[in-house]
Amino acid sequence: MKLKKLKIFFVALALLCPVFVYSQVQERFPKPDFESGYVRPDLLTPAPRSVVWEYMDILVLVAALSLATYFAHKLRSRRNIFLLMVFSLVYFGFYRKGCVCSVGAVQNVSFALFNLAYVIPLSVILFFALPLIFTLFYGRTFCAAVCPLGAIQDAVVLKPISVPEWLARLLSMFPYVYLGLAVLFAATGAGFIICQYDPFVGFFRFGADFNMVILGMSMLLLGTIVARPYCRYLCPYGVLLNWMSRLSRRHVRITPDECNKCRLCEESCPFGAIKKADEETQPMKKETDVKQLAVLFILLPVIVFGFGWVGSRLDISLSRLHPTVSLAEEVLLENAGKRTEMTDATKAFRATGKPLEELFAEARAIQTQFHKGGWILGGFIGLILCLKLISLFIRRRQLEYDVDKGTCLSCGRCFAYCPYEQVRLGQMTPEELKELDRRDVSIKQFRA
Amino acid sequence: MKEKSSKDRIKRRDFVRKSLHSIVGLSIGGLAGVLFSRSSKEEMVWQLDPNICIQCEKCAVNCVLPHSAVKCVHSYSMCGYCDLCSGYLQPGAKHRDTGAESQLCPSGAIKRTYIEDPYFEYTIDEELCVGCGKCVKGCNSFGNGSLYLQARHDRCLNCNQCSIARRCPSQAWKRVPASQPYILRGDESGKYRKG
Numbered sequence: 001m002k003l004k005k006l007k008i009f010f011v012a013l014a015l016l017c018p019v020f021v022y023s024q025v026q027e028r029f030p031k032p033d034f035e036s037g038y039v040r041p042d043l044l045t046p047a048p049r050s051v052v053w054e055y056m057d058i059l060v061l062v063a064a065l066s067l068a069t070y071f072a073h074k075l076r077s078r079r080n081i082f083l084l085m086v087f088s089l090v091y092f093g094f095y096r097k098g099c100v101c102s103v104g105a106v107q108n109v110s111f112a113l114f115n116l117a118y119v120i121p122l123s124v125i126l127f128f129a130l131p132l133i134f135t136l137f138y139g140r141t142f143c144a145a146v147c148p149l150g151a152i153q154d155a156v157v158l159k160p161i162s163v164p165e166w167l168a169r170l171l172s173m174f175p176y177v178y179l180g181l182a183v184l185f186a187a188t189g190a191g192f193i194i195c196q197y198d199p200f201v202g203f204f205r206f207g208a209d210f211n212m213v214i215l216g217m218s219m220l221l222l223g224t225i226v227a228r229p230y231c232r233y234l235c236p237y238g239v240l241l242n243w244m245s246r247l248s249r250r251h252v253r254i255t256p257d258e259c260n261k262c263r264l265c266e267e268s269c270p271f272g273a274i275k276k277a278d279e280e281t282q283p284m285k286k287e288t289d290v291k292q293l294a295v296l297f298i299l300l301p302v303i304v305f306g307f308g309w310v311g312s313r314l315d316i317s318l319s320r321l322h323p324t325v326s327l328a329e330e331v332l333l334e335n336a337g338k339r340t341e342m343t344d345a346t347k348a349f350r351a352t353g354k355p356l357e358e359l360f361a362e363a364r365a366i367q368t369q370f371h372k373g374g375w376i377l378g379g380f381i382g383l384i385l386c387l388k389l390i391s392l393f394i395r396r397r398q399l400e401y402d403v404d405k406g407t408c409l410s411c412g413r414c415f416a417y418c419p420y421e422q423v424r425l426g427q428m429t430p431e432e433l434k435e436l437d438r439r440d441v442s443i444k445q446f447r448a
Numbered sequence: 449m450k451e452k453s454s455k456d457r458i459k460r461r462d463f464v465r466k467s468l469h470s471i472v473g474l475s476i477g478g479l480a481g482v483l484f485s486r487s488s489k490e491e492m493v494w495q496l497d498p499n500i501c502i503q504c505e506k507c508a509v510n511c512v513l514p515h516s517a518v519k520c521v522h523s524y525s526m527c528g529y530c531d532l533c534s535g536y537l538q539p540g541a542k543h544r545d546t547g548a549e550s551q552l553c554p555s556g557a558i559k560r561t562y563i564e565d566p567y568f569e570y571t572i573d574e575e576l577c578v579g580c581g582k583c584v585k586g587c588n589s590f591g592n593g594s595l596y597l598q599a600r601h602d603r604c605l606n607c608n609q610c611s612i613a614r615r616c617p618s619q620a621w622k623r624v625p626a627s628q629p630y631i632l633r634g635d636e637s638g639k640y641r642k643g
Contacts, residue, residue, distance in 0.1 A: 036564040041524055112486070
C-alpha cells in the first residue's frame with residue numbers, strides 16, 4: 001500500500017518536472033550587442049509613500065485625539081465633535097483608505113509578539129497604544145470623533161431604537177469572541193481576520209468583494225435604526241477601549257453640574273449607555289443575590305475549564321485557516337489518491353522541491369499552537385461569560401443619571417438635554433431652572 | 449454608622465480603581481516598550497517574490513483596487529530582444545507582428561518596437577497592464593525570464609492585510625522594508641539586496 005502511494009507520488013513528480021523546470025530564471029538567449037547605439041531603458045521603481053507621511057498620520061492622530069478630548073470635556077460641544085468626526089472620516093477613511101487603523105493594529109501587535117521575525121512599524125504601535133492611553137485618562141473620545149469606522153456609522157444614525165437589555169447583553173459577548181479569534185489567528189500567522197471582514201473599508205476604497213459590499217451595505221442600513229452596530233456588538237478594539245474607559249480618571253458626564261433626576265436625558269443616548277438613577281422606593285433584595293453569586297463563584301473555574309476544553313477541541317478546524325496547514329492537508333489528500341487534480345497551491349509547493357516531512361512538521365507545529373491557543377481562547381470566553389453573569393447580580397446604588405463609562409462613546413449627544421447644560425450655556429438662568437424644578441416636584445407630589 | 453461604612457466603601461472602590469488604572473497604564477507602556485525595542489521607523493510594504501510566483505493570475509483580480517497594483521515589469525538587462533518573443537506572441541501565432549490575434553497579452557499592454565535586425569524592444573504600458581502574468585509565464589517557459597510581476601508602489605495602497613497575499617497559492621507575498629520595496633531580477637537585482 002505504502003509502495004503504491006510512493007509510486008503515485010513519483011509518477012506525479014516526474015509528470016510535473018517539465019512544467020516547473022522553466023520557472024527558474026534561465027539565460028536561454030544571450031544579451032544582444034547593439035550596433036545602432038541603442039541604450040537600454042531603465043527599469044522604473046516608483047518608491048512607496050515617504051516616511052514623512054507616516055509621521056503626518058501619527059501627528060493627525062494625536063491632534064484628533066487631543067481635539068476630541070478637548071471638545072468633549074472642555075467645550076462639551078456635540079457640533080465640534082461631529083465636525084471632527086467628519087474630518088476623521090475624510091482623512092483616515094477616504095484619504096488614507098482606512099489603513100492602518102487602530103482596530104486592525106491589534107493584530108499587528110499580537111503578530112509581532114509571537115513572531116520575532118516580524119518588524120512592526122512605529123506608526124502601528126502608536127496607532128494601537130495612543131487611543132488606549134487617551135481612553136485610560138479621558139474615556140472613549142477616540143470612538144466619538146477619530147475612528148473612521150465609527151464615523152461612517154455615526155453619520156447614518158437616523159432613527160435609533162433602543163435594543164432590549166437582554167439582547168444587548170447577549171450581543172455584547174460577540175466582541176470578546178471576535179477579539180479572541182483575531183488575536184489567535186494573528187498570533188499563529190493564519191491571517192488578519194479583522195481586516196478581512198472589515199465591512200466598511202470597501203466604502204473607503206470604492207471597491208471590495210461582492211460579499212463584503214453586501215455586508216457593509218446591510219451594516220449601514222441596520223445602522224440607521226440600531227446606532228453603530230459594529231462598534232457596539234462586533235468591534236474587537238472596543239473591548240480594550242471599554243476596559244480602559246472603565247478605569248478612566250476623567251470621563252464625560254451628562255450634566256456639567258449636578259443631576260436633579262429630571263429624566264430629560266433618559267432617552268437621549270442612541271447607544272443605550274446611560275445608567276438610570278434608582279427609584280427611591282426600589283427595595284434591594286440582597287440575600288438571594290449573595291447566594292446566587294456564591295454559586296457562580298464556585299462554578300467559575302468549571303465554566304472556564306469547560307470552555308477552554310471546547311476551545312482546544314476546535315484546534316484542527318480552526319487551524320485549517322492557516323495556509324500551511326491547509327496546504328499540508330491538500331498534499332496529504334493528493335498523496336492518498338483522493339484528489340485527482342492538483343491545486344495551484346500544491347503544484348507550487350511541489351515545484352519548490354521542499355521535503356514533505358518538513359511541511360508536515362510545520363503544519364503539526366501550527367496545530368499545536370492552535371491547541372494551546374484554543375485552550376486560552378475558550379478559557380477567556382468562559383471567564384468573560386462568568387464575569388458578565390456575576391455583574392448581573394452586583395447592584396450598585398445609582399444616585400444620579402450618568403453615563404456607563406464602559407460603553408459611553410463620549411459623543412456628546414446627551415449634553416444638550418440636561419437643563420444644567422442650558423444654564424452653563426447661558427440659555428436659561430439658574431432662577432428659571434429652580435422654578436422648573438419646583439414645578440416638577442409639585443407635579444410629582446401631585447401624582448403620588 | 450451606616451453612612452460611614454458606605455463612605456469607606458467608596459474610598460476602597462476608588463483606591464482599587466486607581467491602582468488598577470496605574471497597573472493597566474504601566475502595562476500598556478511596558479507592552480509598547482517591548483514592541484518599540486523591535487520596531488522600525490520604516491513602514492513595511494507588500495511585495496511578491498518573482499522567484500516563487502507561479503503566475504496563477506490571481507493578482508489580476510484580487511487586489512482591492514479596481515485595477516490591480518500588480519504590474520508586469522521588464523528587466524531590460526536580461527531580455528534577449530528576440531523577434532520570436534514567447535512573452536509577447538501567442539503560442540503558434542501565424543505572424544510575428546503587432547496584430548491583436550498574435551499578441552499574448554489580453555489587454556495589449558506590451559509595446560513591440562523594432563530596434564535593429566534582428567532585435568525588438570518590449571515595453572510595458574502600465575496603464576493597460578492588468579497584472580495577470582500571462583506574458584510572464586510565456587517568458588519564463590521559453591525566454592530569459594526578464595518579464596515578472598511586481599507590486600507597483602505608486603499604486604499599492606499597502607493594506608494591513610494584502611488581499612492578494614491572502615489568496616496567493618504559492619505564498620510568494622511578503623512584507624519588505626519600505627526602503628527595499630522591490631524584489632528585482634537581472635542587473636537591478638542588487639538594487640535592493642537585503643543589508
